[in-house]
Amino acid sequence: DAGITQxxxxxxxxxxxxxxxxxxxxxxxxxxxxxxxDPGHGLxxxxxxxxxxxxxxxxxxxxxxxxxxxxEDFLLTLESATSSQTSVxxxxxxxxxxxxxxxxGPGTRLLVL
Amino acid sequence: GENVEQHPxxxxxxxxxxxxxxxxxxxxxxxxxxxYKQELGKGPQLIIxxxxxxxxxxxxxxxxxxxxxAKHFSLHITETQPEDSAVYFCAARSRGGAxxxxxxxGTHLIIQP
Numbered sequence: 001d002a003g004i005t006q007x008x009x010x011x012x013x014x015x016x017x018x019x020x021x022x023x024x025x026x027x028x029x030x031x032x033x034x035x036x037x038d039p040g041h042g043l044x045x046x047x048x049x050x051x052x053x054x055x056x057x058x059x060x061x062x063x064x065x066x067x068x069x070x071x072e073d074f075l076l077t078l079e080s081a082t083s084s085q086t087s088v089x090x091x092x093x094x095x096x097x098x099x100x101x102x103x104x105g106p107g108t109r110l111l112v113l
Numbered sequence: 114g115e116n117v118e119q120h121p122x123x124x125x126x127x128x129x130x131x132x133x134x135x136x137x138x139x140x141x142x143x144x145x146x147x148x149y150k151q152e153l154g155k156g157p158q159l160i161i162x163x164x165x166x167x168x169x170x171x172x173x174x175x176x177x178x179x180x181x182x183a184k185h186f187s188l189h190i191t192e193t194q195p196e197d198s199a200v201y202f203c204a205a206r207s208r209g210g211a212x213x214x215x216x217x218x219g220t221h222l223i224i225q226p
Contacts, residue, residue, distance in 0.1 A: 040218060043157070048212060056212065100145045100147075100162075100206060106155060
């Protein structure tokens with residue numbers, strides 16, 4: 001998993017509660033990404049980061065925020081979880097001089113009741 | 114933005130036969146096309162990729178072809194084995210810089226013994 005860990009790996013929460021997912025990498029990669037995976041939709045980009053405190057929105061960013069205060073950690077926060085945010089969340093990093101090639105972490109399975 | 118279509122959604126082949134999965138993309142500026150394999154409960158794993166200045170790339174039993182004019186690319190797996198059973202995703206990157214991938218919806222490949 002390219003030195004990527006995600007925590008927690010599984011979480012059950014209730015609608016309206018805040019949730020934070022953590023992505024940690026050990027190889028000092030500059031670019032990090034958050035995707036969600038849902039049946040029939042493949043993987044969709046939520047947010048990405050191109051450096052400490054530098055982030056941008058992806059295709060499905062509504063309802064999510066991110067933070068990156070250290071190179072190794074990229075946090076995804078659901079301020080007030082909804083059932084539509086039940087999904088599997090994957091973190092990724094990119095490598096190479098064009099930063100094209102992406103490697104994914106093991107994922108976090110989130111269930112919002 | 115970019116749109117990636119992937120077909121078929123399910124593909125069943127006899128062990129030892131070949132499998133072909135096809136994707137089309139919409140943005141003629143896309144220049145990088147990776148393929149990922151995902152096993153149950155795991156993150157997507159990069160298996161092969163191709164850039165727009167190349168028409169074909171091979172790695173042992175796996176090959177990818179790209180037709181820029183028609184805006185489609187395909188994954189070819191020869192001499193399929195039981196361990197090839199998984200979900201396969203194609204993806205495209207439409208802009209310069211590492212701002213994320215657009216994925217197809219996946220193909221469930223089943224290898225029949």
